[in-house]
Amino acid sequence: MSDRLTGPVEVIGTGLLGTSVALACRRAGLDVLLTDVSAEHVRTASALGAGRARAAEDRPQLVVVAVPPDHLGVTIARALDDGDAVVTDVGSVKAGPYAAVAAHPGASRYVGGHPMAGSERSGPLAASADLFEGRPWAVVPHPGSHPDAVALVEQLVAICAAVAVRLTPEDHDRAVARTSHVPHLLASLAAGRLADAPADHLRLSGQGVRDVTRVAAGSPELYGQIVAANADAVLGLLGEVRGELDALIAAIAAADGGALASLLEQGVAGTRAIPGKHGGPVRPTATVFVSVPDEPGVLARLFAAAGEAGVNIEDVRIDHDLGRAVGLVELLVEEGRDEHLRESLESRGWATHR
Incomplete structure (x- = not known):
């Protein structure tokens, strides 16, 4: 078993997560094999540049299982049966899939995974190679996982530009x-x-x-x-x-x-x-409320005005007026910078509220 990921990588399940993993691997120059019970999903993912349908003679180095939770255990077991590839998954529960394959003779090649990323949309058309960028990705080895298998999965996480977080199945x-x-x-x-x-x-x-x-x-x-x-x-x-x-x-x-x-x-x-920005401690913030018309480009102009004032926007929320085409934008800024921002915006014609 090699600890260096060179491919091919097989992705089983070409929905949002699976296709996003495939796109990230293709961006890194890896050969990607696509498998799905839906031939249409495979064709769509292939057309997006996520890889090619797996052929019978293909032998993946790493298999990424991206199927619904009810099918994780059996799909991981079948992947372990099929050759000597390292197998991981992107499921949101880890103890159950591990229990399903714990007695498998190839269990040392299984390392659980769970990227903490997603979208309200689903399917391959919602996928993006950047979906996991900067996001936590739980890498969940079990006691029998081979160190080279763990290293291979952590390389996949790095290829997807995510941040690996090691946990046991139970802690996860x-x-x-x-x-x-x-x-x-x-x-x-x-x-x-x-x-x-x-x-x-x-x-x-x-x-x-x-x-x-x-x-x-x-x-x-x-x-x-x-x-x-x-x-x-x-x-x-x-x-x-x-x-x-x-x-x-x-x-x-x-x-x-x-x-x-x-x-x-x-x-x-x-x-x-809850950890603050970039995983650091939570920093005190203050709020500036700004009334804005509901029209194209207005938020870009508002953020540009904040930038001209030298104030970084820490977070933003929008509440829409029920009776008018107006929104109330809530700008969260570093504590102590709110009054300066308020005065700067008002000088530029923005309507602010306390």
């Missing part, structure tokens, strides 16, 4: 339950309260409810598979949430302001725990 699944799966479920519950709401209630919707519910728009079928595959870790966290929800209900019913404040403070502490 607990981590994604905490940072992805349970938040998605809670967002779905919150969004569900809106489904049958009266129209006049929904007219009060602001950016806050959009922020809380955005991820709930994902595919129910796919996310149902993901959550079911990570049931143990998800159930443990949901049990904690249920206990805190009961405490929250009791605090509100008893008008216990202290208990309510304590529970809300836990939420504040959680937001502060």
Whole structure:
């Protein structure tokens, strides 16, 4: 087994993630073989320059399995059966696939993987060679993974311009339950309260409810598979949430302001725990609100005006006016730079709000 990735690389599953991996590998000059139950997807990915359909005589060095969660274990096992290639995957759960192949005689050639990247779109036409750039990519070896196999997968991560993060299968699944799966479920519950709401209630919707519910728009079928595959870790966290929800209900019913404040403070502490820009500590920010017309090019002009003022935009949010073609842009800037930016924008004719 070589620890140097020279190809060919086979990608099984030419959806968004698989085709994006294939495009990144082709950009690096590697021969890429494409396999999918959908011949149409293979033709589309090939036409995009992602590689070529695998022929019977082809022998890949590395296989990347990019199929739905329900099919991961069996597809990884078949890839291990087919020659002596190193096999990885891009699935969002790791303990289950490992358990499915742990007794396989070629299990040392399997190293789990999970790129933390995606899109609200799906299929090969949504793919991009840049999809993973700068994003975390969990590399998840099991105790029997061969070091050369791990090195090969980490080279794939580098080719995709992602940042490798080593985790065990169990730690990975607990981590994604905490940072992805349970938040998605809670967002779905919150969004569900809106489904049958009266129209006049929904007219009060602001950016806050959009922020809380955005991820709930994902595919129910796919996310149902993901959550079911990570049931143990998800159930443990949901049990904690249920206990805190009961405490929250009791605090509100008893008008216990202290208990309510304590529970809300836990939420504040959680937001502060999320890594800041470029993975560093969270830095204090201030907000400048700017009214802008809903027309082409206006955001480019606003950002240019901020640049002329010498202020870096740390983040941006937009809330749209329900009754007019106007948006309220929320610019987050380094604390202490907000007043300078506000004055600079006003001098250039922008309407700001506090």
